[in-house]
Amino acid sequence: xxxxxSVEGIDTYYGDSHILHGTSLEVAEGExxxxxxxxxxxxxxxxxxxxxxxxxxxxxxxxxxxxxxxLKPNDISKRGIGWVxxxxxxxxxxxxxxxxxxxxxxxxxxxxxxxxYFPKLEELSSSTGxxxxxxxxxxxxxxxxxxxxxxxLLIDEPTEGLAPMIVDDVVDALEEIQSEATILxxxxxxxxxxxxxxxxxxxxxxxxxxxTDDIERDxxxxxxxxxxxxx
Amino acid sequence: xxxxHNTLLQISVDGIVQGLYSGISFGMILVLxxxxxxxxxxxxxxxxxxxxxxxxxxxYAGFVLFGVTGNFAVAVVAAVIAGxxxxxxxxxxxxxxxxxxxxLYQLAVTFGAAxxxxxxxxxxxxxxxxxxxxxxxxxxxxxxxxxxxxxxRIFLIVAGGILVTALWxxxxxxxxxLIIRAAIFDTEMVExxxxxxxxxxxxxxxxxxxxxxxAGVLVAPLFGLFPEMGAEIIILIxxxxxxxxxxxxxxxxVAGLLIGIAQSFGQIYVPWAAEAIPFVxxxxxxxxxxxxxxxxxxxxxx
Numbered sequence: 001x002x003x004x005x006s007v008e009g010i011d012t013y014y015g016d017s018h019i020l021h022g023t024s025l026e027v028a029e030g031e032x033x034x035x036x037x038x039x040x041x042x043x044x045x046x047x048x049x050x051x052x053x054x055x056x057x058x059x060x061x062x063x064x065x066x067x068x069x070x071l072k073p074n075d076i077s078k079r080g081i082g083w084v085x086x087x088x089x090x091x092x093x094x095x096x097x098x099x100x101x102x103x104x105x106x107x108x109x110x111x112x113x114x115x116x117y118f119p120k121l122e123e124l125s126s127s128t129g130x131x132x133x134x135x136x137x138x139x140x141x142x143x144x145x146x147x148x149x150x151x152x153l154l155i156d157e158p159t160e161g162l163a164p165m166i167v168d169d170v171v172d173a174l175e176e177i178q179s180e181a182t183i184l185x186x187x188x189x190x191x192x193x194x195x196x197x198x199x200x201x202x203x204x205x206x207x208x209x210x211x212t213d214d215i216e217r218d219x220x221x222x223x224x225x226x227x228x229x230x231x
Numbered sequence: 232x233x234x235x236h237n238t239l240l241q242i243s244v245d246g247i248v249q250g251l252y253s254g255i256s257f258g259m260i261l262v263l264x265x266x267x268x269x270x271x272x273x274x275x276x277x278x279x280x281x282x283x284x285x286x287x288x289x290x291y292a293g294f295v296l297f298g299v300t301g302n303f304a305v306a307v308v309a310a311v312i313a314g315x316x317x318x319x320x321x322x323x324x325x326x327x328x329x330x331x332x333x334x335l336y337q338l339a340v341t342f343g344a345a346x347x348x349x350x351x352x353x354x355x356x357x358x359x360x361x362x363x364x365x366x367x368x369x370x371x372x373x374x375x376x377x378x379x380x381x382x383x384r385i386f387l388i389v390a391g392g393i394l395v396t397a398l399w400x401x402x403x404x405x406x407x408x409l410i411i412r413a414a415i416f417d418t419e420m421v422e423x424x425x426x427x428x429x430x431x432x433x434x435x436x437x438x439x440x441x442x443x444x445x446a447g448v449l450v451a452p453l454f455g456l457f458p459e460m461g462a463e464i465i466i467l468i469x470x471x472x473x474x475x476x477x478x479x480x481x482x483x484x485v486a487g488l489l490i491g492i493a494q495s496f497g498q499i500y501v502p503w504a505a506e507a508i509p510f511v512x513x514x515x516x517x518x519x520x521x522x523x524x525x526x527x528x529x530x531x532x533x
Contacts, residue, residue, distance in 0.1 A: 053419055073422035082423070089420040091413040102409050105425050148424065 002065050004029045004182055005050070005081075005152055010059030012042075012049045019045045020056065021206040025184075027152065032183045034197030036190065042206040043186040044086055047154045050184075051083055052076045063152070082150030086157045086186075088141040092130030096121055096140055099129055103144035114143035117173055135166035142173060153177075156186045171195055190219075248378055250496040256384040258491020259391025263446035264464065265471040265483045266398060267318075267439025273478030274415050274435050277326055278334065280341040282443055283461030283468065284348035289314045289444020290451040290460060291352055294363055303366035307448055314444020315437040317348075322436035327429070345462065352458040363451035387449055394445065395484060398438075402480065411435060415478075470509045474516045476526020485524055 003026040012020040019042050027033045037043050048054040050061055052073040061069045068076050077083075091099055100114050100121075115122040118139040124132065132140065138158060145153050158174065159167045174196055177183070187193045193200055202210040202225050209225055212218040268282045292313035293306035300306075321344060329336045364370075369383045402408040411431055414421045418428045447460070454460075471490055475482025490509045497505030516523060 051423055053423070072427075073419065074425050074427045077423050077425035083420075085420065085423075089417050091416050091420070093416065094409070094413060098409055099413075101406070102413055102421075103424055144424075 002062075003027060004031075004064060005184065006060075006062045007046070007050065008060045008062070010046075010049055010056035010061065012045055012054055012056045014045075014054065019206050020049065022059065023049075023203075023206065023208055024059075025201050025208055027182060027184050029151075029182055031199060032178045032185060032197050034193035034200040035184060035186045035203060036188070036193055036200055037203035038188070041203045043203055044156055045206075046203070047083070047156055047184070047186060050076075050154060051081065077148075077150075080151035082145045082148040082153045084141050084145040084153060084155040084158060086160065088134075088137045090129035090132065090137045090140055093128055095126055095128055096132070097125040099140055099144060100147055104147040104149075106149050108149045109147050111147070114147050117146060117176065118143050135162050135169070138162060138166070138170055139173070142170070142177070146177060150181075152182045152184065154184050154186075157188065158185075159187070159189055159192050167192070245378075246496075246499050250499050251492060252380055252384065253498075254492030254495030255488060256387040256391075256491075257495060258488035259387055259395075260446045260450045261464075261467060261471050261491050262395055262484050262487030263391055263449070264443045265468045265475070265487055266395065266480065267442040268468055269472050269475070269478055269480060269483045271436055271439045272472070273480075274411060275326070275330070275432055276334070277337045277341070279436075279439075280338060280465070281321065281344040281348060282341075282439070283463070283465030284345045285314050285318055285440040285461070286443040286447035286464060287352060287456075287458065287461035288317055288348060288447070289441075290363070290447035290456050291356055292444065293448030293451060294356075294361060294456055297363065303369070307445065310444040310448035311441045314447075315441040317444075318440020319433050319437035321440070322433045326436065327432070345465075349458050349462065356458075358458055360455050360457040362455050365452040369452075383452060387453075390449065394442070398442065399480065407431075407434075467509060470513045472523075473513055474509075474523055476523025479523060479525040482523050482525030 005025075005027040007023060007025045009022045009024050010020055011018065011022060023042065023046055025033070025035070025046075035043050035046065045054060049056045050068075052068070052071055052075075056069065059069075060067055063076075063079055063081060066079075068079060068081075071079070091102070094102070100111065104111060120136065121139055121143055124136060129137065129140065142155070142158065145155070155174070158170050162170065171192055174183075174185075178196060183196075185193065185196060199213045200211070201208050202212075204225055210218075264282070264286050267285075268279060271277055271279050271282070289310035293310040296309035297303060297306035321341075325340050325344060326337065329340060365383045369386050371382045372379050373382055373385055374380075402412060410421060410426050414426075414428050414431055421431075422428050467490070471483060471486045474490065475484075475486030490512060493508045493512060494505055497508040
């Protein structure tokens with residue numbers, strides 16, 4: 001059976017800077033796949049390439065067996081790939097409710113689902129995105145992804161810059177979502193990936209350098225490649 | 232307008248009534264024209280130097296159709312269609328290829344488009360001024376509380392109010408308006424929600440142009456038409472946008488009416504300085520509130 005998402009040997013540039021060097025990865029339906037790596041190794045660029053915002057110059061990306069390499073971002077989204085970006089990208093002048101309405105492209109997922117996952121958002125429904133704290137913005141970003149009814153969610157550093165207590169709330173919500181969704185999760189925190197991912201790719205200098213489905217067993221390998229804290 | 236009494240106090244009250252009446256009606260023309268300019272700037276970051284010529288194009292499209300049909304409603308519809316079409320074609324053909332370039336390129340290309348549109352009007356219609364009669368239905372006057380007001384200017388105030396309200400409702404209450412307000416802040420995120428931002432750009436450019444075109448055809452019965460009418464008003468429109476705050480819709484409404492009224496009072500009480508009043512206001516705003524009355528660091532806001 002072909003994977004839901006397949007990234008095959010992509011090379012992506014920002015201007016003259018060569019960021020991704022033949023990056024390849026796969027995500028099967030129902031999987032939560034982690035993409036671990038230090039800052040600046042190309043994790044977010046990998047997501048941007050899949051989403052069509054920074055298309056690769058070489059290689060191919062397929063979704064449900066069809067090439068999406070040359071599609072525009074809105075067409076890629078319509079195929080069923082959603083994005084919860086690194087810096088949340090909440091629309092600051094729109095209210096929480098308006099942010100959610102915009103994200104709800106179809107009637108498939110009831111609007112209230114967002115509030116079921118994050119009850120606090122209902123209290124804040126009339127507040128503008130710019131008035132929310134970092135944690136509240138992250139809840140809203142994830143809730144937008146949920147209401148989008150996507151087949152695959154690309155989630156980028158969901159716990160970055162959040163207080164430890166909020167990190168726990170976000171991880172709890174993602175654990176709940178993962179039972180019903182396919183997720184490609186970019187993270188720097190091994191603990192978060194450990195809690196959520198079925199399988200993990202490790203990235204360094206624009207390349208996938210290791211893959212594991214047992215992070216406990218391969219922790220030495222991960223430390224060797226990532227040199228990140230596992231605290 | 233007929234002054235009913237002759238005391239010094241009454242002249243003062245008459246002046247206030249006349250200043251407000253003339254100022255609000257002309258202010259509505261400024262608001263309608265500037266709304267499109269600020270919307271285009273807010274969403275696309277493009278300062279459209281040809282916006283005044285879209286106002287002129289609307290007036291001339293209406294003039295031609297009014298000449299053929301004698302029906303003012305048809306003339307207004309013609310102005311809307313012409314304005315939307317020219318604006319949308321401009322966006323697709325000469326603006327879109329330049330989004331990734333520096334703003335100077337957009338300034339240069341829209342300035343060129345303005346010259347071309349003026350020349351086209353001169354070639355097709357002629358360089359001389361043209362009268363545009365006030366439609367019969369709107370050519371009378373209305374008496375209120377002892378004052379007599381021209382029906383056409385009352386019509387301008389009402390029509391302007393309806394059009395501005397419609398645009399505000401569209402931007403704040405419709406799903407498409409939501410997409411546009413979101414795209415002003417983050418086009419990538421909007422695209423990744425499945426919406427075609429390029430289509431929104433074309434639509435907004437067309438809509439902004441259509442509003443300028445409506446303003447052009449509505450003002451024509453008051454001042455007539457001439458090929459440089461767009462170039463003449465665009466300076467005042469830029470003043471409105473700067474005073475209101477670049478990209479601010481609310482700012483355009485307040486600043487348009489404020490400048491219309493201020494200029495109108497100027498013409499009554501200090502006619503020798505009336506033309507300078509909008510620019511004095513602009514200088515004061517730039518000095519004391521550089522982002523404009525409602526501007527938020529250049530970002531489009533409601």
